Amino acid sequence: MVRLILDSSAGSYPVVIGSNIHRELRSVVTRLDPTGVAIITDSNVRPWAVKVSKSIKRAGLKTAIHVIPVGERSKSMNQLQEVLAFLERQRIDRGGCVIAVGGGTVGDLAGFAAAVWQRGIRLVGVPTTLLAMVDSSIGGKTGVNGTRSKNAIGAFWQPSAVIADLATIETLPPASYRDAFAEVVKYAVAMDRGLFDLLKRERPRLLAADRALLESVVFRCVTAKALVVAKDEREKGPRAILNYGHTAGHALEAASGFRVSHGRAVAFGMRVAAEIALSMDLCSKRLVESQDELLTAYGLPDRVPHVEPARVLAAIPRDKKARRGKVAWVMPRRLGRAEPGHAVPSPLVRRAVTRALA
Ligand SMILES: NC(=O)c1ccc[n+]([C@@H]2O[C@H](COP(=O)([O-])OP(=O)(O)OC[C@H]3O[C@@H](n4cnc5c(N)ncnc54)[C@H](O)[C@@H]3O)[C@@H](O)[C@H]2O)c1
Ligand SMILES: [Zn+2]
Structure with a gap:
């Protein structure tokens, strides 16, 4: 397992890379001390999100999972609205936290939701594709597509932590890898x-x-x-x-x-x-x-x-x-x-x- 600390204008945050690192995830989230946790995922990655949820619940935190449809089309204003409605239903307040469990699609959408909900709440990235681990989960770009143009609507929003669990790569389609x-x-x-x-x-x-x-x-x-x-x-x-x-x-x-x-x-x-x-x-x-x-x-x-x-x-x-x-x-x-x-x-x-x- 490797752990590094990255600096951003919003403060520094840990990135942990390893296998089956639920304990690290739990301790990172516990340290954030969130008032509520909303996990966003897509239907292919749902089993991993359930594991994340179980692990966090063991620390006594309240979590709920929202599943978006698979694919780039989910990076839309419609799906953003659905995510925001979910955060509202779950009464996620300014002390709450969004956990994005998935590839770049989930990461970009959930990250943008975290950036705008209550003018910005904390975000934890749990990238589950190799692309998301090496690229999209780092750097703070979040957003959705416009009707005609990719990534047209978005915000820079840095995560509070990124936990890359290499065990998730096992179920990844070979083409994506x-x-x-x-x-x-x-x-x-x-x-x-x-x-x-x-x-x-x-x-x-x-x-x-x-x-x-x-x-x-x-x-x-x-x-x-x-x-x-x-x-x-x-x-x-x-x-x-x-x-x-x-x-x-x-x-x-x-x-x-x-x-x-x-x-x-x-x-x-x-x-x-x-x-x-x-x-x-x-x-x-x-x-x-x-x-x-x-x-x-x-x-x-x-x-x-x-x-x-x-x-x-x-x-x-x-x-x-x-x-x-x-x-x-x-x-x-x-x-x-x-x-x-x-x-x-x-x-x-x-x-x-x-x-x-x-
Ligand atoms: N924000 C950034 O800086 C940045 C950088 C690069 C790319 N992106 C964005 O990332 C997106 C692409 O990300 P991606 O390639 O991760 O695609 P993706 O999130 O769409 O995932 C690819 C497919 O793999 C499935 N999947 C994901 N993890 C899985 C797992 N562990 N097991 C089984 N199936 C799994 C997903 O359901 C999906 O069907 C694009 O929207 C792109 O614009 C953003
Ligand atoms: Zn690229």
Whole structure:
């Protein structure tokens, strides 16, 4: 088990990573001394939420569980309203606490509910997907989708604790597990050379979800994200490095009508970014090849369903992070170091995207 303390503008909070860590969860929640506990989960994760609830009840706390439907569509104003109505029915007051037990969908929705209920109550994250453990449970971004745009409505709201129980990964669908490795490779290439080597060396054990190794992988990713977020909580500059692979990635995701999963799209986006960086003499051919091999080794091959390159190219300037159509690319420089803020001539983007889709 590892335990780290992260700093945020709202104070510091513990992140605990381990297996079957109910006792830690119970002691963390007990220390918060909440007047009431509302657990939010989705129907697939419900059995884990029941375990969390039982564990907390043993500390003499009152808990209730609200189950949302599975899937991204639950990140909506309608579901937010349902969660808020639940908090109201449960008489959760300003001293209460929300526990989000689930993946990023539950985390974003429950986190946003915690941010707005009573102008903000405490939030504990219990991420149950690898993606939520390495990415969405850290950093304080919460929210729901607009009718047309993803994550359009939200708030920065930092958790009071995050408890990542690796035992939950056991029931995770393999595709979700594999997809999360795109983000893990992102941290490795952009920020952590040691993680890159670890991923390369320990592939069979990691693909078999070896808990001890997963613990160090999650720890390294959380640390990498936390370091960036600490410098730039509200995403004004340095946090952009976390967007490595996401410029072309988001464009492919949108252009495919979300047929291509986020992880696959990010893997595509990292390949495109590295190809561009090579053509601009910003990185070596060896980096492009090493990244490519690692992605393929983790089940993220370079083939994606056919999407017209023109559609992907058209979606790039529409990226949320573009300003007045100007896209700032995150470019890999060497393994473990990427650099945000690069302007790229459009012919280079066109060539890299077209090649990656060929
Ligand atoms: N806030 C942030 O900083 C941030 C960062 C990245 C992604 N996100 C958001 O996260 C969401 C994606 O998160 P996700 O990939 O975790 O998806 P998810 O929460 O939708 O979970 C994926 C699927 O796995 C199921 N599941 C979750 N945990 C399980 C478990 N332990 N056992 C069995 N099934 C389980 C869920 O029910 C769901 O069907 C997106 O909405 C994305 O926008 C947010
Ligand atoms: Zn991502």
